[in-house]
């Protein structure tokens with residue numbers, strides 16, 4: 001935890017924002033939640049779970065007899081999609097808008113709960129016609145269009161398991177995820193609109209399935225969004241408009257066990273191979289719904305909620321596809337990027353739909369902040385009453401800007417800490433209750449138990465930085481890593497016996513507020529997206545120019561961290577490779593192609609040697625010093641102490657990209 005001086009500054013944060021009496025009065029969350037959960041944690045979760053509809057009520061809340069394999073509400077049965085759709089229609093809310101869709105080119109569509117239910121039923125029937133059975137895996141590779149949510153809900157409705165793959169991932173990443181999950185069907189689109197143009201998706205699917213790869217895939221279901229020309233494989237490819245259009249709109253949601261698998265979502269770990277995080281049904285939906293309602297103070301009959309996350313990430317699962325629908329919320333879904341046609345787009349959407357709850361990431365806030373407040377000031381944002389932040393620590397400066405310029409100096413900001421693995425929000429203030437402090441995620445939610453430990457597992461009190469652990473199981477916890485129970489145990493449960501190690505540094509301040517200090521492992525956080533150093537290194541060495549590569553995350557003003565790669569070229573490629581600038585471009589493009597544009601290194605530095613210990617371990621700490629332009633730390637454990645002079649000399653000679 002090298003940022004100690006910064007932590008000390010943060011701890012001197014003296015700005016506090018207490019909720020107004022007016023807000024507190026109408027707030028959904030009551031202070032009694034904390035007491036209830038403290039007194040009887042399992043009873044508390046059972047009560048939250050009972051807010052869902054159970055076809056067969058559960059009698060047992062938690063089975064933790066075989067840790068770390070938890071079972072929640074195990075003898076109960078429910079249907080996820082029934083809970084998100086049919087029950088609202090049956091309760092008389094069929095006319096409520098479920099989705100306000102805004103396409104990037106400016107087309108828009110309003111979909112009521114009744115219509116969304118109908119579409120999901122038709123899609124469920126289409127999937128059944130394609131031979132999809134409970135437990136089968138379906139890969140989803142779609143832009144942010146209503147069909148993305150419809151597809152997820154339909155897969156869940158019939159008890160199949162979805163694996164959503166972010167549209168920004170390459171064909172390579174797509175095929176390794178499809179193969180790992182042995183998906184039977186891929187749902188995709190011709191393309192989507194991004195940055196003012198049609199951006200293709202189907203070609204990546206075709207490439208992912210080419211040359212005998214992904215043999216498990218029987219069909220590809222294709223939504224037409226951009227009407228680009230696409231290649232068509234007869235017998236394999238199926239038009240969504242035809243399959244779904246012609247399917248019956250009658251479909252009864254059947255109950256599944258609470259522990260029936262709901263989805264796999266791949267995320268970066270500390271090795272080159274992404275992990276398929278597995279989530280199941282009852283516990284996941286319980287906590288997604290509970291947190292969505294309480295953390296955002298959702299008043300479903302009057303709020304307009306907008307989470308800007310893509311369905312390719314966990315935030316798009318829990319806080320677009322599931323939580324809001326379980327709560328009967330009306331939500332905005334926007335297809336495109338924030339700068340199209342200009343940087344006022346988001347604020348024009350807020351104004352158009354009267355968005356009252358906005359949930360986004362610090363990286364976006366910092367981008368807006370850099371451009372100045374005059375852009376949001378041109379729009380009417382008065383409807384906003386609650387703000388959320390997720391994905392990385394939000395620096396107090398960005399927090400203050402967000403509150404003032406987006407939140408009209410009154411909207412409370414919920415800084416929510418959680419992970420793909422936790423499934424739902426774990427640490428966050430509660431609106432109307434918590435006195436807010438810029439930059440701190442503040443408290444574990446009612447029902448969640450967290451501690452900060454030192455390396456030996458001792459509990460640290462206030463004022464000491466250490467490692468964040470979750471000390472008790474929670475309903476939306478991951479149930480494992482797909483096909484890899486050993487890695488599941490090893491990654492999360494072996495460092496501290498019986499406790500979940502999150503991989504994040506944290507510290508309670510003197511007032512008992514929790515500060516998140518970033519990853520302590522080789523996982524980077526670029527624009528709120530997780531990337532592993534190992535994954536990018538293996539992409540780099542897969543290029544024939546590269547003999548060795550070391551990747552570090554360096555501080556970046558906008559993206560939080562940026563990917564900086566140090567590479568050693570193969571001797572016999574030096575002539576072919578050309579200048580450092582050429583090499584840099586080629587390798588950046590290569591990583592983008594191998595993993596996806598989000599992994600594209602910001603900087604590539606060609607070096608002759610990498611700093612290694614005598615046992616051959618790369619000392620990333622030193623590379624991070626170089627990447628962040630700091631004086632280089634202790635080099636005495638290096639096998640060759642002159643290496644760092646060479647590297648930093650190289651950098652000051654201007655070889656970086």
Ligand code: WTA
Pocket residue numbers: 267313314315389390391392393394415416417418419420421441502503504516517518519525528529530
């Ligand atoms: C980081 C995203 C500080 C953290 C939901 C975590 C945060 C990783 C916050 C998970 C926050 C997320 N404050 N750090 N409010 N939210 N993180 O799996 O390092 O994409 O471990 O889930 O993001 O990223 P993931």
